[in-house]
Amino acid sequence: MADLFDTGTPVAPPDSAPRPLADRLRPRTLAEVIGQEQVLGPDAPLGVMLDSGSLSSIVFWGPPGVGKTTIARLLADATDLHFVQISAIFTGVPDLRKVFEAAKLRRAGGQGTLLFVDEIHRFNKAQQDGFLPHMEDGTILLVGATTENPSFELNAALLSRAQVLVLERLGLADLERLASRAELALGRTLPLTDAARQALLGMADGDGRALLNLVEQVMAWKVEAPLDAAALGSRLMRRAAQYDKSGDGHYNLISALHKSVRGSDPDAALYWFARMLDAGEDPRYLARRITRMAVEDIGLADPQAQSICLQGWETYERLGSPEGELAIAQALVYLALAPKSNAAYAGYKAARAAARKTGSLMPPKHILNAPTRLMKDHGYGAGYAYDHDAEDGFSGQDYFPETMGRTEFYAPVERGFERDLKKRVEYFARLRDQRKKT
Template sequence: MDLFDTGAAEPSRNRPLADRLRPKSLAEVIGQGQVLGPEAPLGAMLASDSLSSLVFWGPPGVGKTTIARLLADESDLHFVQISAIFTGVPELKKVFEAARIRRQNGQGTLLFVDEIHRFNKAQQDGFLPHMEDGTILLVGATTENPSFELNAALLSRAQVLVLERLNLVELEHLTQRAEQELGRTLPLTGSARDALQEMADGDGRALLNLVEQVAAWSCDAPLDSEALGKRLMRRATKYDKSGDEHYNLISALHKSVRGSDPDAALYWFARMLTGGEDPRYLARRITRMAVEDIGLADPQAQSVCLHAWETYERLGSPEGELALAQAVTYLALAPKSNAGYAGFKAAMRLAKQTGSTPPPKHILNAPTGLMKDQGYGAGYAYDHDAEDGFSGQNYFPDDVKRPVLYAPVERGFERELKKRLDYFARLRTQRQG
């Protein structure tokens, strides 16, 4: 037997339910139709006998290992499985050498690398020559974003396929398959059955572990969801405060606020809190939302966020989190404008384009005689002395055509600001004309 090959199967009675229910063909895989369907990437590859190296990206318990094993079976390739956590360079060399010998004897090797993102960039480079000369067909599995965790050379030689968490319909299908294997129906009411599947959080392997526990119980009557909750601990929510889930959820929160949906905003806010996110991080991001997406349409929004942040610092968790939740609700319902944000970005672009162009001389101070002789301050009109307190002078560099950087919207307080802008624009035209 080759190094790292799987050994003989245990007797069925000793094997976990998840292993006993492992599909024996791709047709038996539950879910993942987006990659396994006839016109999906894997279906098309198998139909045309053109299987190439792959990277499966998805959460735990959605079939990454199973699909890789079945691909080897259907492609008549020898299956070898390793984990990047437990495999070093010496072990990799043995795997590549065994694959080379196997190839000389007329059989290819599908090398499945679990947690492939755990290999550093140099170790990832070590796969490249063996992929290129056909010694191995690499199938990597990762729960992390390959764009950040895998090097460009490896990604250019492997197609990334996204595997998705199982939905409730698919989990119910898996539950029924488990009941057939066990030969009995779970002692649960309909609502408890739904609750059991929700506890799995899209993870098929976790669901089967829960099913195995429930099936072992002796119950006089079906358990309801409350009784189930007392017997089973809810599975911890998948949330990595430094990984993809962190950025995905803050993006969802931000876009829900921008989309004026307080219910969705509160939901994503709560998801991050229950995942263990630092409320101070949320306070900072919420304040950023007030500046970026509401701005001067509601000048009070920023103050609401700062006061909520201060309240959290004084009260701590969990009491202070309510203040942050109220700020989230306020932002979602506030009038929206990114005019200030867009104006600032436009000003930054213009500043970079115009370089060191000096201000017009008439708005420069002239503290010395030489500067006066150079025309500094000449012709400056003191606005407070002008009619309406507005001179209409030009304040941009002489060589810069006056742009429009701030364009307020017809929402919230910016309606009033737009009236003021239009008023000053008319006066400027009159004074300069």
């Protein structure tokens, strides 16, 4: 299976297979890398490591096309380490053993090995453990690459031995520099108007490799005059936004949507809602999460919010996509502009915590039913005051376990309908104090 990993020996492609532009423009030094100053700058983690000569194992976390493989290869060049590249998708345990044995022989001969593992999150936890002894004894310097959150996908032992560095999607200025570099290498400019050029950069969605592939396509066209944005759009499809419905992108965007609603920003909420729909998210999932927002963040400050969410959800089920999505969007806007209160949610969590803490405490006997003579003899129901017979329809009795005492969990806020509920809470508290004094 030796063909499944790159041992570091370059293989020249046949003359009939020209190298792709992205490969031809691969940086030859770290100084040529576009973007990622937050890890490559002189005061950034990699800059400090290289300056001090203390390069340690690393995990690069970032979206596709931002330079993870390139930077790993250049790190090996900068530190005179032998570069070996494998992919967790195609590499099994026997292949790893061969890599480690070759690294040991190389180390005995005086040269270290930088092992670059692409898609490292694809290895299971046991396979990840297999790297540890070889990292600890210096057989390999591990550089992993992942598009998934390392906190969830890599085990703690591996993370404790490697520094996680975040590589960011390229900004428009970085993509413009990359496009200019491509034009210089090809000896001509892109046949695009300024607006079309900006549209092309947007199509790459922060992915440098995708941009170079698009540039290569555009340069192959035979056009008599620069194309405008509309003409470009008719010839090229916009790259689909990166989004994994079961991964990090999913949770990042639903978090952004939820916090936009909580922050009373309907415009941001609509934006994140649209982003998730465009990425293929199930509108039913969004309807369910939005209903949860009504319960958690609006609560009793606007009791109608929950009903509007359920109505929007039901409307979607009746109309389907795309018409039904408007009903969910309307509910979203209503939530964003509704008064906010998490008092009921906070009270519920506090009550759950108290219930776990107090265990099996019995209710006070006066509020227990006594269907048998034996239970009556043991005081069940004795002294119970029927609230409807009391003045103001309120007896003021204590309903908590006797050894626990009365505890306040629900603290309504001075917003929306909950202002009225707060007045009722305070009213019954005053009556309860009066009943105690009498």
